[in-house]
Amino acid sequence: MDFKKLMLVDDEEGVRRFLGLSLMDLGYEVRTAENGRDGLALFDEFHPDIVFTDIKMPVMDGIELLKGIKAQSPDTEVIMITGHGDMDLAIESLKHDASDFITKPINHDVLEFALERARERVSMRRQLREYTENLEKLVDEKTRRIVELERQNAACQVVKGLSDALSDAARSVEAGGELFNELPCLVSIHNRYLEIVAHNTLFEERLGNRVGDNSFDIYSDRTSPGNACPVQKTFQTGKGQRSKETFLSRDGEEIPVTVYTAPIPGKDGEIELVLDISVDMTELKRLKDELLTTQYKYQRLFDEAPCYITVQNPDLSIAEANRRFVEDFGEAAGRPCYTCYKHRDEPCEDCLVKKTIGDGQSRQRETVVTTLSGEQKNMLVQSAPIHDASGAVVQAMEMSTDITEIRRLQDHLTSLGIMLGSMSHGVKGMLTSLDGGIYRLESGLRKGDRERVDAATRTLKAMIGRVKKMVLDILYYAKSRELETERVDAAGFLRDTAAIAGAKAEAAGVAFHTDLPDDLGELDVDTAAMSAALINFLENGVDASEGRQDGRVGFAARREGTGVVVTVSDNGMGMDRETREKIFTLFFSSKGKKGTGIGLFISNQTIERHGGSISVDSAPDKGSTFAITLPGASG
Amino acid sequence: MPKKIMVVDDDPDIVDYLVSVFEDHGYETCRASDGKSAYDVAMAEKPDLITLDIEMPHEWGPRFYRRLTNEAEFSDIPVIVISGLSGIHLAIRRAVATIKKPFDPADVIQIVREALGE
Known part of the structure; x- marks a missing residue:
């Protein structure tokens, strides 16, 4: 280690000579100066590694010298020499970065020790500096490497991130992610040396693995950088490009694409990478057509x-x-x-x-x-x-x-069933009567009871007539039943009907008002059917008003043109529009278990068969009014 | 002395039939065509047994039956329901039997005999 040059500054010649000799003996190259100013001048010329200086000196004292040296060379070891009682000055010098101090008279051992410590400090400082410098170099090296890696990584990340983002977007639209795989986008990243740094899977599928190839290699019509490809243009202009190009597939086929490029600037603002998104036009068109066809198909299905x-x-x-x-x-x-x-x-x-x-x-x-x-x-x-x-x-x-048609058919079949059901009672009675006739005929013949035989014969004749009529009725219904109309006086017919319904109103505690004038003219009606139909309306009115305060059912008729309008009104619970529209449907009942849903259906049919019509006026809680228009007797 | 049976039915042919059957088997008979007249007939004729239709004009069978059995002398009179209505077996709870139309006259006679304890 180079630690040889020593400068000694003291105003006493004796000290300079004596101490100088001692130091030279210790193997140092020693130069001396007699005051601070000379010392500073010598320092500039000599570049000592270590300085011994007295503090109290003329012209420039040791502390000034110390400051001057430290200002130029902070690493130089400056050791102060002090006399007795100069402790304040010694401490002052330490504040100004003196390395050490020794006291006069100078003890040889102390001198050697001070020198040894100074050497150690210098050596340590050098090592430290070396180490620090190495460390900085190491950090720089590593940093450069990391930045490089980061850069590469970033390029990959961009491609991957983009793919992921597209993929996510696709997934959120179309669960399953199939769509992204069909997205006709070839995505690649290029560096400023016009090399392909990364690309997506579809790119690889179509064009092969081209990482490391020249950017222009993927085009069918560019073989050198001279014919600037969109990526190169992006680097040159700093702006994203858009152009129609032709790629060359891995099988050598030409793929028409629209190329979109976007510059990716680095930290310094320079364009570092270029992102290239190319859309396969043929694929896009096919997908677009497919989508349109599908949409059109669904819309048509929906509408038709x-x-x-x-x-x-x-x-x-x-x-x-x-x-x-x-x-x-x-x-x-x-x-x-x-x-x-x-x-x-x-x-x-x-x-x-x-x-x-x-x-x-x-x-x-x-x-x-x-x-x-x-x-x-x-x-x-x-x-x-x-x-x-x-x-x-x-x-x-x-x-x-x-399902109106189905319902209509069902209604017809059901009404046939209802009719058969309602007739079965009558049929049983007739069969019993026939049995009776036969029994009495047989027993009369056996007993020779002429009178009984005659009576039995009459019964049988009458019964057979009834059976015949019933069979014919069923046959009528199976087709469409004819009405058995007869000409009646409207007023008389309606009053008879009112009498039947009035009994029920009375029993239910509902007031029953009739307004049936005499001059209603004549009607051609099937009296049994029409009477039943009208009673149905009246009974419904009674049901609707039963239990209500001042429940009231009105039954009125008036001439209108050649026909008769019969109104059945009540102040009962009334109906909303939906109920109103459904009431003539078979098996629709607003009465819960009490109703069968058959009554108004049959009434409606009966009135329609008579060429009549029904209008309904009703509101919830306000009551209902049925107006039945029947054509007057013709001819 | 022969027992007397009252036949109540609104169909005169069926009344004729039953009356003939009963008379042929040695019973006396009387007849009514609805619940209302049946009460009066019962009061006048004092029958020992009644065959009763359910559905009749003016007054249905069950109501007539209640009215009649309120009278002490008829409170235990056996009644056989003969009707074409389905589901009638509970119409008159205390009926000795319920017969559906059309019926076999031999069955009716059998039930009548049992009801009269013969």
Whole structure:
């Protein structure tokens, strides 16, 4: 270690000589100066490793010298020499970074010890400096390496991140992630040396693994950097590029693409990398066509399906309705379902959609709806949930199938069944009478009782007549039953009917008012059927008013043109529109277990067969009025 | 002395039939075509047994039966229900038997004999 040059500064010549000799003996190269100013000048020339200086000196004292040296060379060891009682000065010098101090008279051992310590300090400092410098170099090296790695990593990350982002986006749209694989995007990253740093899987599938290749190699018509490819242009201009290009696939096929590039600046603002997203145009077009075809197909299915389809929001407003629905119920989007479809002011009881949105279960029920043109239709309504990507039910679909025809057929079959059922009692009576006739005929013949034989014969004849009529009735019904009309005086007929219904009203404690003037003219009616039909309306009125304060049923008739209008009114519970529209449906009953749902169906049929019509006016809690118009007797 | 049976039915042919059957088996008979007249007939004729239809004009069988059995002398009179209505076996709880139309006359006679303790 180089620690040889020693400068000694003291104003006493003796000290300089004596101490100088001692130091030289210790192997140092010693130069001396007699005051601080000379010492400083010598320091500049000599560059000593260590300085011994007295403190009290003329011209410039030791402390000034110390400051001057430390200002130039902080690492130089400066050891102060002090006399007795100079302790304050010694401490002052230490404040100014003196390394050590020794006292006069100078003890040889102390001198050697001070020198040894100074050497150690210098050596330590050098090692420390070396070590620190090494460390900085190491850190620099490592940092450079990390930055490089980071850079490479970042490039990969960009590609991967982009893929992931696209993939995530695709997944959230179309659960399963299949879509991303079909996304016709070739994504690659290029560095400023026009090399491909990274690319996505699809890129590799189509073009092969091209990492490390030149950016322009992937084009079919570029073989050198001279013909600037979009990536190169991006580096040159610093701006993203967009152009139609042709790639060369791994099989040598040309792939028409639209290339989009984007510069990725580094930390220093220089463009470090370029992102290249190329869209395979052929694939894109194919997908677009496919999508359009599919959309068109679904829209057509939606519109042309032979049923009403609506998509409804949780508040029961219609989000979408198919063409048939709009045709029959008007523009529906945004309006509540119960308004357009059911002409109600509030949601239907047992709303299927509400339940389906509540629990995600499909449901079905039957109902009757009235179209814009006033046509009544029996509907089988089914609801199904519509889920969003996370599986939550967000909307519901309601599909209504027209089953009016089926119902009509069913009604016919059922009415036949009802008729047979209602006749079975009568049939049993007739069979018993026939048995009786035969018994009495046999026993009369056996006994020679002429009178009994005659009576039995009469019975049998009458019975056979009744059986014949009944069989014919059934045959009528099996086709469509003819009415057995007779000409009657309207007033008389209606009064007879009123008498039957009046008894029931009285029993139920309901006031019964009739207004049946004499001059109603004549009617051609099947009196049994028509009477039953009218009684049905009257009994319903009594049922609706029974138990209500001042329950009242009115039965009135008036001439109108050639016909007669019979009104049956009550001040009972009344009906909402939905009930009103359903009342003539077979098996529809608003009376719960008490009703069979047959009465008004048959009444309606009877009146229609007579060429009559029924209009209903009713509101909940206000009562109902049925106006039955019957044509007057003709000819 | 022969027992007397009252036949109540709104169908005169069926009344004729039953009356013939009973008379052929040695019973005396009387007849009524509805619940209302049946009460008066019963009061006048004092029958020992009644065959009763359920569904009749003016007054149905069950109501007539209640009214009649309120009278002390008829409180235990055996009644056989003969009807075409289905589900009638509970219409009159204390009926000795319920016969559905159409019926076999031999069965009716058998039941009548048992009811009269013969």
